[in-house]
Amino acid sequence: MxxxxxxxxxxxxxxxxxxxxxxxxxxxxxxxxxxxxxxxxxxxxxxxxxxxxxxxxxxxxxxxxxxxxxxxxxxxxxxxxxxxxxxxxxxxxxxxxxxxxxxxxxxxxxxxxxxxxxxxxxxxxxxxxxxxxxxxxxxxxxxxxxxxxxxxxxxxxxxxxxxxxxxxxxxxxxxxxxxxxxxxxxxxxxxxxxxxxxxxxxxxxxxxxxTASDSSVVDAISQIYGSNIASELIQVEQAFESQEFKMNAYISNANYNTKKMNLLLFINHRLVESKSIAQMIKEIYSEHLPIGTYPFVYLSLEINPRNVDVNIHPTKKSVRFLNEDRVVGSVRDAFEEKLKSASLSRSFKAKT
Ligand code: ADP
Ligand code: MG
CATH class of the missing domain: 3.30.565.10 (Histidine kinase-like ATPase, C-terminal domain)
Structure with a gap:
């Protein structure tokens, strides 16, 4: 040339x-x-x-x-x-x-x-x-x-x-x-x-x-995806002060599953994607759901803005945050604990 x-x-x-x-x-x-x-x-x-x-x-x-x-x-x-x-x-x-x-x-x-x-x-x-x-x-x-x-x-x-x-x-x-x-x-x-x-x-x-104004998150989920999901949700709300983040999540219990994972992830109110979080969710639910089926998960993380870089991609679809492994690990622990206690109370109810 x-x-x-x-x-x-x-x-x-x-x-x-x-x-x-x-x-x-x-x-x-x-x-x-x-x-x-x-x-x-x-x-x-x-x-x-x-x-x-x-x-x-x-x-x-x-x-x-x-x-x-x-x-x-x-x-x-x-x-x-x-x-x-x-x-x-x-x-x-x-x-x-x-x-x-x-x-x-x-x-x-x-x-x-x-x-x-x-x-x-x-x-x-x-x-x-x-x-x-x-x-x-x-x-x-x-x-x-x-x-x-x-x-x-x-x-x-x-x-x-x-x-x-x-x-x-x-x-x-x-x-x-x-x-x-x-x-x-x-x-x-x-x-x-x-x-x-x-x-x-x-x-x-x-x-x-x-959706109606002044709905709760669960109301909105119910208005969009139907009450059959909304009635099987567990709220997981927790603050991790030392790691400078808090989470609010609604995750489906073992009664609910779907062929394709439905993950709604917001970090500091931005809709983002995260492979590590999606993978973590698949892993913990593999113990609760039939093979090839997945949960519904709405997860909102609020991380100290100083620990998050929102400016790594023009679509702002990916964000990078400090101590990602530790944060994902904490979310995993919180999810696992709630899922276990939900299934315990179910089997308890089934027995009585
Ligand atoms: P950015 O959101 O990054 O500032 P945009 O190109 O999306 O850039 O928007 C440029 C500017 O236009 C915004 O900063 C805001 O002042 C104004 N703007 C855009 N959409 C709206 C809206 N729906 N209502 C009021 N102001 C708006
Ligand atoms: Mg804009």
Whole structure:
């Protein structure tokens, strides 16, 4: 191959590549949007989807809204209201901090934001593409337009990956993508059980996920997965002061099992994945459940933020924390103890 000159990439190309790392599929985009709504203090979040999220992903919340003067830069890369200096990362309390999500979505979809803050007399709506304000229709002006609306924010992403055909090809069927969306909404609805969530297909009368506001975690599990799981749950709540973490979990007992493990794991309120925790759970349940069946586990860990690095991956899906083995070991002990005493009391009940 002949030697080519090194050239600086066009910023739009850079941004589109970066966007592809964060937004791999519609469910990733929706996760970011839900986190923004939660960060805005919302108590209601309504989601509407068409074609597995490829044609339409819409989320409406009743949070604090976006100020008119921020609307111009809200979709630019690295613009955030949540982080200002690097040190803030060690005790970040919001889901977001990188200021990349809306920018990324606007680089791979057409985004419309309608928002109203408490002190604004009306709502404003604006359309974005590649991080910037664009006219909603040719010939119209690009700025935010006043409109009617209630307090909160509605964000619509249309035609996801219209400009990334290779990514579009790697997506599954729209029903499979919709299933992933339902999973994300379900998990956030359970972890944030005081917030009312709905998720439906565009035009559908019935929602596929619906939780009431001010639900308990068990209520939310019951509203989403049914009362047959909810009635077989054991709560495991414990603080480990010397290890600087606490846990709250609802784990199924030996009466319940499913073909595919259902693990909802939150670390410091972020939905994450952990191979070591999944493995630990499989091991302890192998003594309680028939071979090839698995439990339902909701586990929320709150670890001293100084011991957790949330900034190791753009999707924030993995986190790294200090003394991982010890923390996982403590969770294991707590689970095992509760499972044993639950099965003891069952066999005791069976005898008497
Ligand atoms: P981050 O969440 O990392 O700050 P985002 O790109 O997700 O970055 O969002 C950029 C900014 O837009 C946020 O910091 C917030 O100020 C604002 N924002 C986004 N979504 C909402 C929302 N639903 N309600 C209120 N403000 C929002
Ligand atoms: Mg965000």
């Amino acid at each position: 002949s030697l080519s000159r090194i050239r600086r990439l066009d910023p739009t190309v850079v941004n589109r590549i970066a966007a592809g790392e964060i937004i791999q599929r519609p469910a990733n985009a929706l996760k970011e949007l839900i986190e923004n709504s939660l960060d805005a203090g919302s108590t209601r979040i309504d989601i509407c989807v068409s074609d597995g999220g490829c044609k339409l992903l819409q989320i409406k919340d009743n949070g604090h809204g976006i100020r008119l003067e921020d609307m111009e830069i809200v979709c630019e890369r690295f613009t955030t209201s949540k982080l200002s200096k690097f040190e803030d990362l060690s005790d970040i309390a919001t889901h977001g901090f990188r200021g990349e999500a809306l920018a990324s979505i606007s680089h791979v979809a057409n985004v419309t934001i309608t928002t109203k803050t408490a002190d604004s007399p009306c709502a404003f709506s604006a359309t974005y593409s590649d991080g910037k304000l664009v006219p909603p229709r040719p010939g119209q002006s690009a700025g935010p337009r006043p409109c009617s609306g209630t307090e909160g924010t509605q964000i619509t992403a249309e035609d996801l990956f219209y400009n990334v055909p290779t990514r579009k090809k790697t997506l599954k069927s729209s029903s499979a993508e919709y299933k992933l969306i339902i999973d994300v909404v379900s998990q956030y609805a359970i972890h944030n059980s005081s917030v009312a969530f709905t998720c439906r297909k565009q035009g559908a009368v019935n929602a596929d996920v619906q």
